[in-house]
Amino acid sequence: MAVLDEKTLADPVALTRALCDIESVSGDEDAISDAIEKALTGLDHLTVERDGNVVFARTDLGRPRRVMLAGHTDTVPLNDNFPTRTEGDIMWGCGTSDMKSGTALALHFAATLTDPRHDLSFAFYDCEEIEAERNGLNRVAKTRPEWLAADFALLLEPTYAGVEAGCQGTMRADVRTTGTRAHAARSWLGSNAVHSAAEVLNRLARYEARKVTIDGCDYREGLNAMFINGGVAGNVVPDECVVQVNFRFAPDRDEAAAEAHVREVFAGLDVTIADSAPGARPGLDEPAAKEFIAAVGRPPTGKLGWTDVARFAALGIPAVNYGPGDPNLAHKQDERVEIPLIRECAEVLRRYLTAEEGA
């Protein structure tokens, strides 16, 4: 079993490397969860619990506020980028950006910060990179919502050391055109559903996406075809064509408003909402969030992708993404992290988690 010793736990860079060198592709997080559980168990300032491959730890120091730090432990499949290697200031390897450099920061502070300014909760969870039903945070949000209770949550996802607040919602809709089959040699006897899809694509091509600013964060929406498929056989006029549309919507729309908008865009066409996930407002008026923004010292930006921040938002907990990784390198073969950013984020978090109230 991999051992995270005291010296490693004390150094976020060494700890990042150690976590990355424990293979943990989604669904295979036993070893990394065991190592994290063992690293935290027995520390006087923490209560540690485990549920499947979610490791949860908390302080109970009677502070007026509680802050959650959370990170997932899984990675996308290895791609000839395991184990890590370091060249100068760069650490290369699967998980370095998304998100073991962030998870290492949470684990570092869990293990070493015995007297934080706020009470702290830590969640290390599995299966974030795959379908939502298997996501460990999603699971415990339903079965152990008390674990997630906090005044403010920090998800240490890659943000390149900036604060990304809230997140956009996402909705998948199928826009279907229908027609009548006919032999291609007598096509006028049929009605070509693929030709009818011109109208769907024209509306998409003409669509002007909205930009909106919420709590000082800019969100830019998008309405895009992800797939188009139609066709029966090489000599048959097709009677169905489906355009799968993805709508990314700013968090001032809820799912119902997003659906109404999609239906308005495609008015007169056959629209089926396949699934959706709500966005999350930035929630930066919460004092613990404001203090964190101040500690970072840079204005927050809106998170455009969907992240687990929305799971906290659904529980009424303001949450932001903040981590040293570069989101543009996530899931790539040449995934890497800049070591100075790990140290910068560690410094910001230390300042935030230890400063005097109001300092």
Place this chain on the structure above:
Amino acid sequence: MAVLDEKTLADPVALTRALCDIESVSGDEDAISDAIEKALTGLDHLTVERDGNVVFARTDLGRPRRVMLAGHTDTVPLNDNFPTRTEGDIMWGCGTSDMKSGTALALHFAATLTDPRHDLSFAFYDCEEIEAERNGLNRVAKTRPEWLAADFALLLEPTYAGVEAGCQGTMRADVRTTGTRAHAARSWLGSNAVHSAAEVLNRLARYEARKVTIDGCDYREGLNAMFINGGVAGNVVPDECVVQVNFRFAPDRDEAAAEAHVREVFAGLDVTIADSAPGARPGLDEPAAKEFIAAVGRPPTGKLGWTDVARFAALGIPAVNYGPGDPNLAHKQDERVEIPLIRECAEVLRRYLTAEEGA
């Protein structure tokens, strides 16, 4: 082995039923070819040869003209419509329309017409319902072109007892749009190839197909999307979309002219010609063709689908389709033939093949 006795060979309706009741899905024509070869071998007025599952027979009576009668022996896969059954004037079953009722007529005259007005050639061939490379007629047209030599050819494909002359050409072209991938949450960083396909579909939807009359036969062209496919993943702006287009063109265009037209319609777009087959002009000015049209007593119509008629046209032999089946029932579960049309076609053919020259 199935035996086609003298009594069956003398009755085109009984012979249709006997041929239909020999299972012969494409690729499985040994039994039916054996039965046909055996039925014709030993007849004084015929020379019989065989090449794979193509059975060829000919008279050599020194007549000034030679007429070919041809029929394929295979069917599409059975679909709970085997063996045949008869209800009143209708014979139901796989192959009844396409085209064993026609093939039976050719076999009937091969076996029984000992003193025809023209010299006759007969070809019974396999694998017409599948890819062209396996088509028996296609094969012998290359390896034994002398078998196909004739002044006029009758393909006994289903035409509902009318004459369908010539055939349209067919061309498959891929029209491709490209773009740039991006994460769906940051779609403006990419360029959506599916949205760009709107232009392809708009041109198809606006396209006005030409109608043209050649030798008194009307041909109606068609330009249609058969398939459209685009998409990478549910969260990725797609960078490619392909519309597979089928162009059915009248036989006054050759393949080069058809390609030029397709490229003109999609000018400015990325067009790849995937494959094509030329059409065939009706060729009804040939005397043996004119006499046949007169024997049928109804004006010919243009054949809109592609058929093996084009193989004869490629050899400079005028050819028409003429058979008792209903082309709209071909390949259907409820395939059937009207028995009186088998008798009507037999009567027309007998008149044509036995009448005095100029009668």
